[in-house]
Amino acid sequence: MAQTAAEMPREFPKDASASVVAQHAATLKALPFSDVRDFDDAARGFLGTIENAKITSPQGRVVWSLEPYGFLSQAEAPATVNPSLWRQSRLNMNHGLFEVVPGVYQVRGLDIANMTLIEGDSGVIVVDTLTSIEGARAAMELYMKHRGSRPVAAVIFTHTHTDHWGGARGVLDDAALAGGEVPIIAPNFFMEHAVSENIIAGPAMLRRAQYQFGPFLSKGVRGQVDCGLGKSMAAGAVALLRPSDLIIATGDKRVIDGVEFEFQMAPNSEAPAEMHFYVPRYKLLNLAENCTHNFHNLLPFRGADVRDALAWSKYLNEALKMWSGKAEAMCGQHHWPVWGRDRVDTMIRQQRDLYKFAHDQTVRLMNHGLTAAEIAETIRLPQSLDAAWHARGYYGHIRHNVKAIYQKYLGWYDANPVNLDPLPPVQAGIKYVEYMGGSEAILARARKDFAKGEFRFVAQALSHLVFAEPDNSAARAMLADTFEQLGYAAESSTWRNAYLFGAQELRQGMPKAPPRPPIPRETLAALRTEQLWDVLGVRLNGPKAEGKHVVLNWSFTDTGETFVLRLENSALTYTEGMQAEVADASFSLARATLDEVLAKQTTFPDAIAAGRIEVDGDPARLAELMALMDEFPRMFEIVEPKRILPS
Numbered sequence: 001m002a003q004t005a006a007e008m009p010r011e012f013p014k015d016a017s018a019s020v021v022a023q024h025a026a027t028l029k030a031l032p033f034s035d036v037r038d039f040d041d042a043a044r045g046f047l048g049t050i051e052n053a054k055i056t057s058p059q060g061r062v063v064w065s066l067e068p069y070g071f072l073s074q075a076e077a078p079a080t081v082n083p084s085l086w087r088q089s090r091l092n093m094n095h096g097l098f099e100v101v102p103g104v105y106q107v108r109g110l111d112i113a114n115m116t117l118i119e120g121d122s123g124v125i126v127v128d129t130l131t132s133i134e135g136a137r138a139a140m141e142l143y144m145k146h147r148g149s150r151p152v153a154a155v156i157f158t159h160t161h162t163d164h165w166g167g168a169r170g171v172l173d174d175a176a177l178a179g180g181e182v183p184i185i186a187p188n189f190f191m192e193h194a195v196s197e198n199i200i201a202g203p204a205m206l207r208r209a210q211y212q213f214g215p216f217l218s219k220g221v222r223g224q225v226d227c228g229l230g231k232s233m234a235a236g237a238v239a240l241l242r243p244s245d246l247i248i249a250t251g252d253k254r255v256i257d258g259v260e261f262e263f264q265m266a267p268n269s270e271a272p273a274e275m276h277f278y279v280p281r282y283k284l285l286n287l288a289e290n291c292t293h294n295f296h297n298l299l300p301f302r303g304a305d306v307r308d309a310l311a312w313s314k315y316l317n318e319a320l321k322m323w324s325g326k327a328e329a330m331c332g333q334h335h336w337p338v339w340g341r342d343r344v345d346t347m348i349r350q351q352r353d354l355y356k357f358a359h360d361q362t363v364r365l366m367n368h369g370l371t372a373a374e375i376a377e378t379i380r381l382p383q384s385l386d387a388a389w390h391a392r393g394y395y396g397h398i399r400h401n402v403k404a405i406y407q408k409y410l411g412w413y414d415a416n417p418v419n420l421d422p423l424p425p426v427q428a429g430i431k432y433v434e435y436m437g438g439s440e441a442i443l444a445r446a447r448k449d450f451a452k453g454e455f456r457f458v459a460q461a462l463s464h465l466v467f468a469e470p471d472n473s474a475a476r477a478m479l480a481d482t483f484e485q486l487g488y489a490a491e492s493s494t495w496r497n498a499y500l501f502g503a504q505e506l507r508q509g510m511p512k513a514p515p516r517p518p519i520p521r522e523t524l525a526a527l528r529t530e531q532l533w534d535v536l537g538v539r540l541n542g543p544k545a546e547g548k549h550v551v552l553n554w555s556f557t558d559t560g561e562t563f564v565l566r567l568e569n570s571a572l573t574y575t576e577g578m579q580a581e582v583a584d585a586s587f588s589l590a591r592a593t594l595d596e597v598l599a600k601q602t603t604f605p606d607a608i609a610a611g612r613i614e615v616d617g618d619p620a621r622l623a624e625l626m627a628l629m630d631e632f633p634r635m636f637e638i639v640e641p642k643r644i645l646p647s
């Protein structure tokens with residue numbers, strides 16, 4: 001049922017409804033649009049750029065381009081985009097090389113994230129390396145073009161998210177890596193978290209990320225306009241480099257190429273391993289991704305470990321304690337810098353209080369007995385924060401961040417037993433439709449409420465109908481129209497992307513995507529062996545494994561590790577540092593061989609046949625175990641019933 005854009009009926013996407021237009025008019029009155037300092041700051045220090053920020057791979061594939069966003073040159077927001085989000089989307093159009101202070105530069109708008117370049121006595125220290133190797137290479141060329149050729153004195157990774165390290169190989173070439181003299185500095189536990197956050201739940205997370213970022217939406221006033229933090233996800237090649245120097249404690253210092261850096265640890269804030277730093281020579285503070293020009297996510301829609309709002313706020317307070325009154329410029333690894341001691345101070349204080357307010361007021365209301373949905377409906381930022389542009393929810397949003405805080409303390413259950421064991425969407429949908437008098441009765445009521453702008457409930461009611469009758473085209477169309485209006489109204493880019501992509505999938509079906517590629521071998525190589533067993537464990541099909549009992553000994557010739565891998569009770573468990581006395585088979589191999597098998601570059605039987613795995617016992621038991629492993633689909637239904645339900 002998937003259609004291409006060209007086949008899509010002309011009437012889509014639709015116009016904004018009168019109620020959305022009225023809401024935008026109110027937003028224009030309520031927010032301080034006459035304050036344009038952000039536009040000055042985002043353009044300040046501009047030195048030059050690449051036309052349209054267009055970056056192509058050696059094979060000619062476009063990995064990044066702002067050309068499709070040319071429609072954002074229009075100052076006035078169209079009716080189909082929230083004016084506050086339109087403003088942020090325009091700010092994120094600034095691209096090129098910018099001077100932060102003499103000696104410190106940033107490449108912005110060539111990726112969702114920034115690269116910060118700090119000049120030392122003879123070289124340059126590169127802070128974060130963008131998402132892709134192609135992007136990082138283009139950023140370095142742009143920097144050298146304007147600042148001259150300088151050797152890379154060090155690379156610093158501020159935290160574990162891919163948009164901050166994926167392009168490292170575009171900064172450090174083979175020669176630089178072979179010499180091993182360029183330090184790669186990162187926060188403690190960087191490797192553990194850089195690869196682990198998305199691995200176990202990767203297949204589900206990647207599909208959900210399509211709803212968060214909107215890569216399959218067309219770009220335009222009725223489509224994707226921004227991601228809040230920047231324009232979009234970058235494509236291109238990614239490779240992880242192992243840090244050579246870990247920062248362990250707040251107050252740790254390094255002198256790199258003659259420049260002193262003072263570090264502050266901020267674990268479990270925006271990322272599980274993250275750090276801030278201050279450079280006295282330049283009076284420059286860098287708060288990584290914890291003090292950006294939007295309310296960040298405490299739990300992104302793609303799914304993640306919930307973040308600690310209280311700790312986040314405390315780190316910002318600690319940064320004030322350490323460096324307030326010293327820093328004359330503050331930059332982050334997204335968005336634009338802020339200059340002047342007072343403005344730096346004000347922004348950090350407001351961001352500190354934003355996370356503290358959200359945390360404390362959520363917990364207060366929670367302790368009064370309100371549930372997550374009730375808290376989201378009740379909570380309002382104080383006027384002083386609500387009117388601060390950088391506190392607005394372009395990426396995270398107060399209305400979903402409070403649910404993350406609730407989840408952190410109390411979990412998914414709201415304590416009302418009605419929600420303890422509810423019918424799942426299809427069965428519930430069928431009963432709702434029956435109780436509500438059938439599909440025609442629902443559609444008639446929904447049409448009236450749609451005209452009144454009651455989109456939130458219309459979406460809820462129609463979703464029941466779509467889950468009961470997924471082939472009811474009138475229901476699908478009307479739910480799509482409803483999602484679309486919710487998307488046009490949303491201030492948060494992630495809400496907009498989610499609603500508009502939901503509408504698109506109801507109208508056109510899921511985009512066609514090639515099968516999910518295996519986990520890259522380099523990524524597997526970066527995981528600890530226990531993590532590989534964990535990756536395997538979540539693929540075990542429990543029902544198929546019913547009644548099976550397999551015990552396998554593993555011995556890794558290069559790492560010296562030994563494991564017993566045991567399947568019983570439909571659960572795959574492992575014990576390190578042991579060999580079972582009674583095992584079905586024992587295997588001796590290099591760790592890299594296991595990486596290759598899991599990356600689907602070889603199979604256990606082939607590696608055994610090639611003499612790369614020594615076997616004692618019955619190798620057929622391993623084949624039996626591997627036959628119980630599921631393959632995960634790349635795409636699965638979200639706004640409608642699953643066509644194929646796994647067993």
Ligand SMILES: [Zn+2]
Pocket residue numbers: 113161163164289333334
């Ligand atoms: Zn980032």
